Amino acid sequence: xGGITQxxxxxxxxxxxxxxxxxxxxxxxxxxxxxxxxxxxxxRLIYYSQIVNDFQKGDIAEGYSVSREKKESxxxxxxxxxxxxxxFYYAFYLCASSSSVGDSNQPQHFGDGTRLSIL
Amino acid sequence: SQxxxxxxxxxxxxxxxxxxxxxxxxxxxxxxxxxxxxxGRGLVHLIxxxxxxxxxxxxxxxxxxxTSKKSSSLLITASRAADTASYFCATPRGGNKLVFGAGTILxxxx
Numbered sequence: 535x536g537g538i539t540q541x542x543x544x545x546x547x548x549x550x551x552x553x554x555x556x557x558x559x560x561x562x563x564x565x566x567x568x569x570x571x572x573x574x575x576x577x578r579l580i581y582y583s584q585i586v587n588d589f590q591k592g593d594i595a596e597g598y599s600v601s602r603e604k605k606e607s608x609x610x611x612x613x614x615x616x617x618x619x620x621x622f623y624y625a626f627y628l629c630a631s632s633s634s635v636g637d638s639n640q641p642q643h644f645g646d647g648t649r650l651s652i653l
Numbered sequence: 654s655q656x657x658x659x660x661x662x663x664x665x666x667x668x669x670x671x672x673x674x675x676x677x678x679x680x681x682x683x684x685x686x687x688x689x690x691x692x693g694r695g696l697v698h699l700i701x702x703x704x705x706x707x708x709x710x711x712x713x714x715x716x717x718x719x720t721s722k723k724s725s726s727l728l729i730t731a732s733r734a735a736d737t738a739s740y741f742c743a744t745p746r747g748g749n750k751l752v753f754g755a756g757t758i759l760x761x762x763x
Contacts, residue, residue: 538695540695565749567750569753575755576741576753576754576755576756577696577741577753579750582750584748584749592750628695628696630695630696632749634749636748636749637748637749638683638684638745638748638749638750638751639683639684639701639703640749641686641698641701642696642698642743642749642751643698644695644696644697645695646693646694646695647693647694647695649693
């Protein structure tokens with residue numbers, strides 16, 4: 535079946551540590567996105583990519599980096615610069631894709647997310 | 654900033670009842686989308702309604718769009734326990750980016 539695979543499902547990170555979240559899609563979609571969802575909140579856009587080797591910052595890009603070397607893959611790195619609101623904190627990271635660049639009438643397809651807990 | 658805002662924030666109903674969720678937005682749009690999220694999972698696209706449509710159906714889902722009031726509603730008829738989830742509206746903002754509201758948490762009690 536076609537879809538989006540995110541890994542790992544759960545991840546723990548210590549302060550000052552970089553971690554990378556994987557996102558792979560086999561839908562042949564051009565556009566890919568990373569969102570962060572804090573507990574009980576909506577989704578906020580971190581980065582998006584409309585084509586290989588190109589990506590743009592979203593609303594909360596500080597402390598994150600991405601790459602798009604292949605159409606199928608859009609990994610997200612949470613860097614040591616990422617600030618956390620409390621000593622123990624977790625957020626849900628969702629990867630999505632859509633088929634047509636510049637066409638807002640296309641739905642986005644989501645992976646099942648990675649829950650990142652900060653120790 | 655959030656474009657769509659859902660109302661109510663939470664809704665609890667009995668199985669078999671209908672559930673209605675509302676979404677308001679601020680700027681002109683060419684479509685509005687509804688998504689469902691089960692606990693701990695990704696979002697699933699439910700339905701897209703274009704700005705020139707007033708109503709759209711998909712199974713037990715009925716979506717309306719009132720562009721003059723900048724609002725949309727999602728009706729789930731004859732709800733089931735499996736409909737328990739969070740529901741989000743989303744509107745386009747430049748190309749194929751979407752802005753999501755904070756969602757409505759629906760609990761269907763059996």
